Amino acid sequence: MALTASGQGGIRLTAIDVAAARLGLSAGMTLADARALVPGLTVADADPAADAKALAALTDWCSRYSPWCALDGADGIRLDITGCAHLFDGEAAMLTDLIRRLRAFGFTARGAITDTPAAAWGWARFRPKAAPPILNQGETAPLLPLPVAALRLEPESIDTLRVLGLDTIATVTHLPRGPLSQRLGDTVLARLDRMFGRAAEPISPRAVAEPWLSRMIFAEPIGRREDIDAAAERLMAHLCRELALKGQGARRLVLHFYRVDGAVQHIAIGTSRPTHTPSHMLRLFAERLEQVEPGFGIEAIVLEATRTEPLSATQGTLTAAGEIDATDLAGLIDRLQNRLGPSRVVQLVPVESHVPERAEVQAVAAVRALKRLKPPPGFILKSARPLSLLPIPEPIEAIAPVPDDPPLTFRWRRIQHRVAFADGPERIGPEWWRAEASPKARDYYRVEDQAGRRFWLYREGLYGTAEPPRWFLHGFFP
């Protein structure tokens, strides 16, 4: 089996499996050569995008070992396991476990643990068959006999070194640095320094690791809903203790479910104010936990607080009669927003604008804004404004015999209304400084029909101009 892609000089093999390698094929061969060697070769098109996606998913999965995981090139993953190994009974057991699991997923995997990322890259790929995968701290001697390719150089640089007779890393390290850099550029030296820990090579993790983590790894994969709930509850209790100690509350929480088959599911919730109450978190997650598909089982769950804020000291104060407890209100808003969607639970916020539909916006509800009990100054509380406003003004057929007068009768939603009284006009000009504003002024009328219904109508445009004016119904008075 081999994967192919069109390359220099025709279609070339990009990857081969073990069986193909045994038959003498290698990546980089042209397909024609490969077919000549192995007539029955199975080929498929390489799909680098899908490969990258799969590798990214695998990187996520690796965060079960360490929070500090990153993609490394097109075929590698690097983990910073500083301080993590003891959780898995030491480095050797951790690496064995990781490789065993990756093989179980059907991957061909090679791993190494060394002092530097660059050394690990070379040691994982080029170490002799019999050598151990782990190099102890300060152990650099085994790296020296590796081929120069282990320095992760461009193919051209490797060729140049070969021409110069420099085959192994040892031969390069013995050369004086000055001429080497003149001859080959700084890359080779930089790689050498990284491999031997003389220059830092930071790992930028795929997901920024947050300190607020609580994890649970199961000896036996779990799949029952009750078990998942119980585990989630314990994780929340644990995380909340940690948060409480630091005086922090979570604003955003994510549960990661690591499945036996390597898939990772994420469930996220948000809260409207910092919380460190496990029961509150559990209620918010309760609806969503149903979405977890355990598949063949879940082997690890990680609860992560991706956003935290300091708790305000006012929490838990006594409330007077008729005053709402802020925690209760926050709980309500959270539950509504998590089920209906944050943008569907809103409150009215005043805006400085004389155009009616711009005088307020609907903003995502939050407790802080609701605590102000007096009306915000931006709202002009006057009865000349309607009780409710249509989101889009609706055109009406109106008959107004005299220009600048309110209509005598109008038709809205197929019903004729005869006007009994009217008040107006109130002219509301366009906000000319806005590019998208309608260029026409509106004349608003408060009208009452003969049945007693009160409406807010407006005329856009003027009589006697080229374009006849149009009438709209915009709102309702009580």
Next chain:
Amino acid sequence: MEQHNTSSRPTSSRAGRIAQAAALIRAGLTKGSEEEPCVRTGAAEIDDALPWGGLPPGLHEIAASYGDPAKAGFVMSLIGRRPGPVLWCRSRRTALEAGDPYGPGIGGLGLSPDRLILAEAAKPAELLWAMEEGARTRGLAAVVADGVTPDLTAGRRLQLAAEAGQGLVFLLATRRQSAASTALTRWFVASAPSRPEADGPGRPCWTIELWRCRGGGRPREWMVEWDDAALSLSVVSQMADRSLAAAG
């Protein structure tokens, strides 16, 4: 139900309330009938017609003709009198057809716009769920829902949730709902011609019909006027009693 709302009726003493509660427990009366009201309409004639002297915690239905904003006006005038945030739930369709409460305008009904939390639900089940969550939350002035008709089971759940949270739940309905309901009171309101001021529309006027009231006798109807300066409701004229029409 030993927990009473202390926000209204400031004159009644603590001891009096305890005695009242004790009497209530001894008598084993059904919940709701003798309970202290959450909110009064402010018009003595209407409050007197209600067995609780106002609206008690629980489910109340306010219906109006299609597109008549009188129901929203009446409910705002009621909840403006009770402190706390208001959860206003509606479907997307209601928001588009009837419009949303408009901040600059609702102050005239005594409801400060910053007290409103608007929730939009895609499905009736979600709307009912949101209402129930709100009804259970202590300290809300009221839960108002527009665009949903709960069946008897859902209505019963809402009533229980409202009793548990001492909450007021208002169902805004279109047209008079004939189906049986668990609501404690059922109203039908309509916009009525106002007394014009300088040829323009005057203060809001509504006819308010209490056509069904648990433990509350025959249907009654009033013509009321809302004073948007004093923020008070007053009865303009007592209408003829409707005796048999809807004594359900």
